[in-house]
Amino acid sequence: MSKPMSSVFSEIFVNNLFELDSNACKCEKDTKNVVPGEPPETTLKIYSLSDRPIHFSYSDKDGLNLTGPQGRVIIKNILGQVLALKEGDADGVIRLIEKAGFILPISFQNYEAIEFNALMKIIRRIKATVNLMNAIDGKNIYEQMRMFQAMTYLLYDDPIELDLEGMRYVTCPHALNELLRKPIPLRDFRGDRDSILENGNFEVSDSISSSGRAEVSHDLYNQMQMGSFGTIPGQGSSNYRNLFFAYISTMKKQSDWAPIVDFYMNYQNQAGIIDYVDLDSITYYDPKAQFSLNDNLKKALPKVARMVLSNEINHNISSIHMQYDGEGLAPKWKIETLLQALYFAIFYMKPGIKMYKRCANPNCKRDVFFLTDRTKTNKEYCSTQCRSAAGQRRRRLGEQAEKKPQS
Numbered sequence: 571m572s573k574p575m576s577s578v579f580s581e582i583f584v585n586n587l588f589e590l591d592s593n594a595c596k597c598e599k600d601t602k603n604v605v606p607g608e609p610p611e612t613t614l615k616i617y618s619l620s621d622r623p624i625h626f627s628y629s630d631k632d633g634l635n636l637t638g639p640q641g642r643v644i645i646k647n648i649l650g651q652v653l654a655l656k657e658g659d660a661d662g663v664i665r666l667i668e669k670a671g672f673i674l675p676i677s678f679q680n681y682e683a684i685e686f687n688a689l690m691k692i693i694r695r696i697k698a699t700v701n702l703m704n705a706i707d708g709k710n711i712y713e714q715m716r717m718f719q720a721m722t723y724l725l726y727d728d729p730i731e732l733d734l735e736g737m738r739y740v741t742c743p744h745a746l747n748e749l750l751r752k753p754i755p756l757r758d759f760r761g762d763r764d765s766i767l768e769n770g771n772f773e774v775s776d777s778i779s780s781s782g783r784a785e786v787s788h789d790l791y792n793q794m795q796m797g798s799f800g801t802i803p804g805q806g807s808s809n810y811r812n813l814f815f816a817y818i819s820t821m822k823k824q825s826d827w828a829p830i831v832d833f834y835m836n837y838q839n840q841a842g843i844i845d846y847v848d849l850d851s852i853t854y855y856d857p858k859a860q861f862s863l864n865d866n867l868k869k870a871l872p873k874v875a876r877m878v879l880s881n882e883i884n885h886n887i888s889s890i891h892m893q894y895d896g897e898g899l900a901p902k903w904k905i906e907t908l909l910q911a912l913y914f915a916i917f918y919m920k921p922g923i924k925m926y927k928r929c930a931n932p933n934c935k936r937d938v939f940f941l942t943d944r945t946k947t948n949k950e951y952c953s954t955q956c957r958s959a960a961g962q963r964r965r966r967l968g969e970q971a972e973k974k975p976q977s
Contacts, residue, residue, distance in 0.1 A: 648908075
């Protein structure tokens with residue numbers, strides 16, 4: 571009995587992983603002092619080396635690897651290497667670029683100038699996407715916090731553009747970010763008597779509410795209309811005001827962003843209004859505010875997180891397609907950039923099954939971040955060498971503590 575076409579395609583999809591041909595690069599660092607008292611601006615000058623072709627291949631065990639002509643692994647776990655890059659470490663970024671090439675096509679004839687801060691933002695987005703994939707569908711409070719942190723960073727971080735000789739790259743334009751930066755018109759309820767309640771407040775749709783509806787205060791509406799700061803910390807901020815405009819808009823009915831807008835409006839009304847979002851932290855206008863989810867938000871969080879994750883990954887792998895290899899007589903994925911390969915490696919992570927962990931050895935020089943099965947809760951080290959080194963370190967610290975004289 572023949573297999574159904576969906577099953578055949580699924581086998582092709584899973585069993586045929588992917589490869590990428592690229593080139594190593596030469597990378598120089600230009601540092602310029604522009605504003606007195608401000609950190610210098612760093613620009614990377616990069617060109618591709620035509621005599622240094624490199625090859626990447628993906629394995630289910632180690633992820634994306636830099637490999638030699640016979641398949642020998644030269645650098646294991648390239649995605650883990652990216653995750654291990656330290657914030658602001660231009661020299662570390664340069665070392666990786668010179669070994670593994672740039673994430674996008676670079677000229678062979680001319681230096682291409684890349685703002686280091688813009689590149690770091692793209693690297694942070696890769697890290698946030700992996701963090702989100704690691705935490706997706708988490709049930710405990712810590713995984714929910716990580717899920718919320720990662721998706722909020724992806725949504726609130728302003729888009730980055732890189733203009734290169736061969737292409738123009740723009741980070742994922744999430745709809746929420748567009749709504750926060752370019753507000754839609756404020757809804758006029760005067761022509762919609764059915765949405766005006768007897769107490770003068772307004773009723774709007776709300777996918778988070780168990781009833782599917784929510785009541786909006788007439789006073790809050792007037793404050794948002796006038797741009798008033800009100801009594802709630804952050805209420806007059808442009809982000810909250812623009813979010814409010816989207817939340818009460820009739821455009822939600824025909825949009826795919828309604829669940830995300832509803833989630834963040836409900837969250838900020840409950841926990842506090844968000845001021846600033848970084849990769850590892852969220853600052854609220856109210857210093858007493860902190861992460862908090864009611865039952866409705868807990869239920870909605872995984873759904874919203876999946877939407878954000880799929881948009882982020884799909885944006886970065888949308889140009890990848892499958893083609894038939896006439897030489898090998900087998901289907902293969904056509905991948906053109908290292909950035910696509912990195913996101914495709916995330917795509918293959920199998921949420922709930924695979925995850926990236928940070929090696930518990932503080933002095934790890936191998937895989938600071940390594941790919942492992944989520945079920946292996948006792949696997950804290952990337953290798954037996956790191957496990958042994960960490961054990962020796964603990965013994966030394968213990969011996970030093972015993973020798974320390976008691977006061």
